[in-house]
Amino acid sequence: MKNERTGCNTELIYERDAYVTHFTSVVLDAFETTEGFIALELKESCFFPEGGGQSADEGFIDGCPVTDVQRVDGRVLHTVKIEDGKHFAPGQEVTGEVDFALRFLRMQNHIAEHLFCGIANQRFGYDNVGFHLSDVVTFDLDGPLTGEEIASIEEKCNEVIWENVPVIVHFPTPEEAAGMSFRSKLELEDGVRLVEIKGYDLCACCAPALRSTGEIGIIKVIDFMPHRGGTRITLIAGRDAYKDYRMLDEETGELMKLFSAKRNLVADAAADFSQKSLAMHAQITELKKEITALYIREVKDVIRARNDGDIIGMIYPAADEVQSRNVINECVKDYDGILCIFRGNDADGYRYVCGRREAGEYSLKELAASMKKAFGGSGGGSEIMIQGSAPAKKEIIEAFFQKEEK
Numbered sequence: 001m002k003n004e005r006t007g008c009n010t011e012l013i014y015e016r017d018a019y020v021t022h023f024t025s026v027v028l029d030a031f032e033t034t035e036g037f038i039a040l041e042l043k044e045s046c047f048f049p050e051g052g053g054q055s056a057d058e059g060f061i062d063g064c065p066v067t068d069v070q071r072v073d074g075r076v077l078h079t080v081k082i083e084d085g086k087h088f089a090p091g092q093e094v095t096g097e098v099d100f101a102l103r104f105l106r107m108q109n110h111i112a113e114h115l116f117c118g119i120a121n122q123r124f125g126y127d128n129v130g131f132h133l134s135d136v137v138t139f140d141l142d143g144p145l146t147g148e149e150i151a152s153i154e155e156k157c158n159e160v161i162w163e164n165v166p167v168i169v170h171f172p173t174p175e176e177a178a179g180m181s182f183r184s185k186l187e188l189e190d191g192v193r194l195v196e197i198k199g200y201d202l203c204a205c206c207a208p209a210l211r212s213t214g215e216i217g218i219i220k221v222i223d224f225m226p227h228r229g230g231t232r233i234t235l236i237a238g239r240d241a242y243k244d245y246r247m248l249d250e251e252t253g254e255l256m257k258l259f260s261a262k263r264n265l266v267a268d269a270a271a272d273f274s275q276k277s278l279a280m281h282a283q284i285t286e287l288k289k290e291i292t293a294l295y296i297r298e299v300k301d302v303i304r305a306r307n308d309g310d311i312i313g314m315i316y317p318a319a320d321e322v323q324s325r326n327v328i329n330e331c332v333k334d335y336d337g338i339l340c341i342f343r344g345n346d347a348d349g350y351r352y353v354c355g356r357r358e359a360g361e362y363s364l365k366e367l368a369a370s371m372k373k374a375f376g377g378s379g380g381g382s383e384i385m386i387q388g389s390a391p392a393k394k395e396i397i398e399a400f401f402q403k404e405e406k
Helices: 100-124 148-164 174-178 240-258 263-306 323-334 366-375 394-404
Strands: 022-032 037-044 057-062 064-072 075-081 093-098 128-133 137-141 167-171 194-197 201-204 219-227 231-236 311-315 338-345 351-353 380-382 385-390
Touching: 037 093, 057 366, 100 128, 100 137, 100 148, 100 194, 100 201, 100 231, 100 240, 148 219, 148 231, 167 201, 219 240, 240 263, 263 311, 263 323, 311 394, 323 338, 323 351, 323 385, 351 366, 366 380, 366 385, 366 394
Parallel strands: 311 338
Antiparallel strands: 022 037, 022 093, 037 075, 057 064, 057 093, 064 075, 128 137, 137 231, 167 194, 194 201, 219 231, 338 351, 351 385, 380 385
16 A cells, blocks of 8 residues: 555655664565566665665665665665575565665765755755765755855854754644745655754755764865855765864874974965975076076087088987977077987986978988887977987987988
């Protein structure tokens, strides 16, 4: 017989007591879905089916893993992975067990969202218009909040947790519900189930609920942003918040050692380090410009000494790609030949950039092929600039350019 309020054949035990996790029931229907899986409809169940932005419970039925639970056309169907030759048939008695550790974690986060949204509604009149619970809780309020306002709501939430306020589940009749003021994201057609945080929130909800706010443990907002004229908020609670704090504590400990700073001065030490790094970066940039100028001067001296349009290869082990390109771009302005700049060392190999002012009789692509044959590695580009790798020794590179002089 269908439940008049839920419209389901299955009596949902968690609706009244989320702490019952072991149960015995009778199979109403059983049918195969995909290979190795079967769908079960039960007379009673502790399993929460996916809904309202929250995933289904996990656990076992007769020792077989429950991989999913869904409401389908007024039926609560448990998807079970068959193991050890198990068999299910209508009329069969089965035993179920819900993963309570996972359920409790989700209840902590879900009731945390109820509490935050209830206080936000009391203070600002905003409604929750979206909710998703995964590794974190993300929800949307339909009005803007500042960082200070969010922090104030968060602080009040934790005060309510310390007060250990009762969380009560109500099943009002349609007539009773019509005279009550409660939060709801949807137009409710079925019977109403309300979750109340005494004095702070009354909300329509289908999910398992804690017994009191003290079981939430702690609430921490970890992110927020403007979203469609309102505010999208991400928070964590309970065990998830503890795990997050522990991770941050370990990170802070590593930063304390890195910066030789006290716990409450890590941010100041990081800011000081950042300023010094910026100053050093600016100094390095200026020094690189001066070194590049020296490279350019030396290359131009070589060009003046030869001035024959040949291929010139220069090795500057400490140069970078930007310096190499700048040297080439500056020096080929007054040179008709090809200029190649190599950077690197014998142990790790070399990288090169070769360029010329304009396409000439001797193709740069042809040069790239010749260097690949001589050095290995790879290379390519256009008729005015090529680049590539040269896993070869310095003496082999120098010998190559002596040979390539035209």
